[in-house]
Every structure is written in C-alpha cells, then in structure tokens.
Amino acid sequence: MPLADRLELKVPPPLVALLTGLSMWLVSPLAPPVPMPGALRIGLVVVLVVLGVGIAACGVATFRRARTTISPLSPGATSTLVREGVYRYTRNPMYLGMQLCLIAWAAWLWSWLSLLLAPAFMLYMNRFQIGPEERALAALFGADYAAYRRDIRRW
Secondary structure, three states, X not given: OXXXXXXXXXXXXXXXXXXXHXXXXXXXXXXXXXXXXXXXXXXXXXXXXXXXXXXXXHHHHHHHHOOOOOOOOOHHHOOOOOOOHHHHOOOOHHHHXXXXXXXXXXXXXXXXXXXXXXXHHHHHHHHHHHHHHHHHHHXXXXXXXXXXXXXXXXX
C-alpha cells in the first residue's frame, strides 16, 4: 500500500490544523510583514476566529443532536446522514471552521508566506480526510448521500 493511502483517516484533523499553524508560525519571519493598521488586523482576526469557532461548534452540536459520531477517524461508524443546521450550507463545517482559524492565524502573523500555507490544510484534508469520509458515507447512505453531495458544497 502506498504511503499516501496509509495516511488516509490516520491523523486527527485538529492535529493537522495545529501542525499547519505551527508551520505558519515558523515561516512567518522569513517574509516581511504586510503593512496594515493594527486595529484593522485585530478586527479581521477576531471576526475570522469567531466565525471559525462558531461554524465548527455548530457542526459538532448538530452531530451530537443527531447522535452520530464526531470522530473523523472512523466515518464508517456514522449512524445518521446529517443534513440539517449548518450542514444545509456546507458538508464540512468543522474543517471549514479550522480553515477560518488558520486564516485568522495568518492574519495575526501578517505574513504572506504564512497565508500561503493555509491552502495546504485544505489540500491535505481533501485528499486524506474528506475523500475517504465521502467514500464511507456513500457506502453507508447510497443515493441519499449522492443527492446531498450534489446539493451541498464541501467547504
């Protein structure tokens, strides 16, 4: 089995976000900061963090109400196809929330180099987390999940 396939559903998404954030911090001194008034930067950071945490929390709360697993490492244990709440707008609100927090972190660091690493989180999640989750959900829920995928975007 290729190494890439062995990474599927192995690394918890919050850990991926944390490692991405650490990488963003490490590269931030390598590029000059983008000039921006401090109040505007702080305002942007606050808005992005509030949105990110709020969207992710809504996703967790909706899963809990539906009494289905929130474990990203075992999508096959999902008991219910959740289509209500924030899931009417995005199939991946928890990951979207993490992404918004990473963008907020890049804004706080205010390094264009850090901002370039934010898409790396999305790429990793699409390949090693979301793709395998979608295969598991398609196997569990068939046509219902296919219709949901057709109607609702990933991010």
